[in-house]
Amino acid sequence: MGDAMIASFQLRTISSELPWGETHKLKASQYFVPQVEGPLKLPEVLCIAVKHDSVPDSSKGITFGSHQNCGVVLPKHDSISKFHFSLTFDDQDRLIIRDHSINGTEVKYGEQGAGLRSKRQWILNDPKLPSEFRPGVISFDVSVRLMMSAEELYKKVVDRFRSSCEEKEGVADYMLRMGVNPTVVERDPDDADIWLHWEVAEGTSASITRCWNTENGLEKVVKTRHNDCDQRRWSQQVNFMRTLQHHHHVINIQRFSNTSEGSPTQIEMDYLSRGSLDDPKDPSPVSKNPSQFSQQEARSILAQCLSVLVEMHTQTPPICHQDIKPSNILIEHRTSSSICVKLAGFSESNTEGERDMRGRDALYACPNHWAGICDPSLDIWLLGHTILALLDKDLQNLYCTNKTKFWDVAFRSEDSLVEFLLSRMIHQTAGLRSTATECLERLQELQLEERHGPIVLCGCSDEIDLTHKVRVRR
Structure with missing residues (x-):
């Protein structure tokens, strides 16, 4: 565990007025492991690494500034505060920089993020960030280059570090609490979010x-x-x-x-981080492959999307989505027992006029499109094929390659939901497709007939029973 490294830094001066001295290296070595020996001269850098036994010097974490009690003492300069910024972890175990100065700190992610900010914080190792935005460059007349390492002991080290912070009360804490953190040269940091x-x-x-x-x-x-x-x-x-x-x-x-x-x-x-139906991020309740959806998930997704279509198609005039497909159905929430989706991709929506076929995925192409017809039945067809693809991708692909064989195989299916899709939604003749309201009513009836219980429109905290939204015919 002695070699467990959380992060390594390169501190280098970018101004000839700020030479590193031996005192800075020695002070930093109390908390980090120097990787460059001897007096430092430009353009050399001071390399330090956060180890498992690195101890924060204050409740703020490891402090950086010109004060002699900082964990890392920076060269004295008019624009550098006594306690300029600190390095610590947030409540999600992400490494962060917090600014405590008047003049502010600048953190750049690649070519973005320029601009001084005062009394703000920056996340340095969020896994959601693309690789081109890491490492960050932190500058305040000194730049710090951060390189995170992947360690299995990361969580233990973070917990130990944060526990040490809670036990610390140092000079930095007192001065920052009292608001005593002066600099000679004052700048005007921006207050806007980055x-x-x-x-x-x-x-x-x-x-x-x-x-x-x-x-x-x-x-x-x-x-x-x-x-x-x-x-x-x-x-x-x-x-x-x-x-x-x-x-x-x-x-x-x-x-x-x-x-x-x-x-x-x-x-x-x-932004929904859990992906879409064609690229889900959460585990499937029925398979190790996230792209596999259970029968009940497919029914819930169908009901939720139909509820949106009911709202759209009952407007005056009706609104047609016209581009329903897996990539336009986003996942907000998915567990072993529930799923909640959001319909997106309204750029092709219309109320009337011909359908523009540019960009149309042939997998979900509808006969209405080629005839230039735009009406609500178009959405019913597209949603039906989208759900069919969740249940049986091979059957869905067969529609594109051999329509005669598709209908032959599909009509022999004993899956009640596939039968529902074929009879109500996926019909060559637009006039024979059910409306969104009719589909939703029949889906609920089917659910109750098979004793699965009512379908829930929302798989999140504010769950709504489908029976509250649709009148079920008896």
């Missing part, structure tokens, strides 16, 4: 960017319209999402931003 951005998808009308907050690890997705996009369709999409915002199984909109000519250019939405 969000890191990386593009995850590019569409014909908008780009999708995932954003991560450096201070608290919160995430969101921002959809930004292209300047040359169809303004009418974009405004229509915004209006549809506003109309459906109250529905629990529609992706949550945090806000519409950057309004231009009466219409927002950005839609900020929740």
Whole structure:
């Protein structure tokens, strides 16, 4: 355990006015293991490593600053506070930097994150961050380069470190509590949150960017319209999402931003880290493969999506989603006993007009599309095939390669849910498909007939019995 390393740092001066001295190396070695011996001269660096037995010098963790009682003493400089920042762990065991200075600290993640912030914190090793945003560079006239190591003992080391912090009361704690932490040169740190951005998808009308907050690890997705996009369709999409915002199984909109000519250019939405139906992250209750869904999960997903379609199709005029597929059904919650999903991907939604076939996945192509018909039955077909793919991928793939054989095999299925999909949703003739309301009612009847109990619309804390939403015919 003596060699267990949590993180290694490279501290280097970036100003000739801030040379490292022997005292700095000796002081740091009380808490870290120096990897470079002898007096340091530019452009050399002081390498130190956080070990399993590294002891914090205060309740704030390991402090960095010009005061002689800091865990790591930095060169004296007008812009460096006596206790400038500290290194510790948050309540989720993530390594963090906390600034205690007046002038602020800058933490850069790759090319992003520039700008001084005072009295803020930065997460350094969140597993949700893409590799290109690690290591961080922390600067305040000195840069610190961080490299995390993967250690099985990480949790034990973190617990020991945090326990030591609780037992410490040092000079830094007293001065920070009393608000005594001066510098000679005062700057004006920015107070805005720092969000890191990386593009995850590019569409014909908008780009999708995932954003991560450096201070608290919160995430969101921002959809930004292209300047040359169809303004009418974009405004229509915004209006549809506003109309459906109250529905629990529609992706949550945090806000519409950057309004231009009466219409927002950005839609900020929740980021759901558990993936989508075509790329689930949580374990399956029936298999080691997360992509395997149980019969009850498929029924719950179907019911939840149908409840959204009921809301959409009963608007005046009806709203048609037109792009229902596994990648547009996001997972909010999944356990061995329940699942909760959110419908997203409203960029193709419309109330009337011909269906634009660009980008259409042939796996879920509907005869309505080729005829240029846009009506609610289109969504019923698409959702039916999406659920069929969860139950039997081979059968779904057969639809694309050999439709005659598909219908022959499908109609011989003894699965009651497959029979339901074929008779109610996946029908070549649009007029013979059931409405969303009829499908939801019949699904509940089927559930009760088979004595599975009522389907729950939401698999989260605010569960809603399907019978509260739909009148069941007896």
